[in-house]
Amino acid sequence: MESVPSNRVLTLPNLITMVRVGATPVLVWLLYMPGTWSPWMAAGLFFVASVSDFLDGYLARRMNWESTVGQFLDPVADKLLVASMLIMLVILNLVPAWMAVAIICREIIVTGMRLMAATKRFTIPSDMAGKTKAAFQMLAIFLLLIPEPIAGVDFKFYGHIVLWIAVAVTLWSGFGYYLGFKRSMAETQL
Numbered sequence: 631m632e633s634v635p636s637n638r639v640l641t642l643p644n645l646i647t648m649v650r651v652g653a654t655p656v657l658v659w660l661l662y663m664p665g666t667w668s669p670w671m672a673a674g675l676f677f678v679a680s681v682s683d684f685l686d687g688y689l690a691r692r693m694n695w696e697s698t699v700g701q702f703l704d705p706v707a708d709k710l711l712v713a714s715m716l717i718m719l720v721i722l723n724l725v726p727a728w729m730a731v732a733i734i735c736r737e738i739i740v741t742g743m744r745l746m747a748a749t750k751r752f753t754i755p756s757d758m759a760g761k762t763k764a765a766f767q768m769l770a771i772f773l774l775l776i777p778e779p780i781a782g783v784d785f786k787f788y789g790h791i792v793l794w795i796a797v798a799v800t801l802w803s804g805f806g807y808y809l810g811f812k813r814s815m816a817e818t819q820l
Contacts, residue, residue: 639699643690646682647700650707653679654714661718661775669777676775679711680768708764709737715771724774724786729797733767736804743811752814759803766796 653675660672686704690696716730740754747754773789 639697641690641695641697641700642693643686643695644697644700644703646686646689647703647707650679650682650686651703651710654707654710657711658714658718661722669775673772673775673777676711676715676768677772680772683708683711683764683768705741709741712764712767712771713737715775719771719774724789725793729793732797733800736800740804740807743807747811747814750815750818752818754807754810754814757803757806757810759799759806763796763799763803766792766799770796 657672657675657679660668660675683704686700690700713730713734716725716733719725720727720730744754770789770793773785773792776785776789779785
């Protein structure tokens with residue numbers, strides 16, 4: 631399979647990521663919009679955006695279309711989507727503010743470490759804890775966005791349970807990134 635130049639912008643994975651960025655303000659608008667169908671539309675769109683997060687990474691690796699733009703844009707798209715939805719869920723009184731703050735602060739701190747690492751010419755690669763964190767965050771948000779029970783199942787109840795797990799995994803993975811960053815910084819100064 632032919633490799634895509636690392637500076638190429640218009641690859642299928644990057645386009646999928648850009649659509650996810652574009653979906654974020656639409657989701658916010660749907661959650662503000664009154665009406666019976668808008669919460670359902672928001673839940674459905676968030677589900678599609680969440681799946682696209684895994685799809686773009688899979689396609690980039692599978693088709694050998696990984697690019698510098700994609701490596702930058704994908705985590706930014708994830709953070710925009712998750713932070714925006716957490717803020718909206720706080721506004722809608724579905725998520726305690728401290729949980730949203732804990733998750734968003736972790737994302738900002740890890741982004742700061744990655745930027746600092748880039749200035750020192752090393753990277754902090756994503757690990758399984760980071761991928762698990764993203765999966766739990768997105769699952770929790772999706773469950774909390776479902777506006778009413780289906781067949782007697784209260785998805786918000788399960789959404790809160792998954793959110794507690796997401797917060798724990800988020801903080802744990804942030805600590806792991808910090809240890810990796812600290813170790814790499816020490817190695818660059820040798």
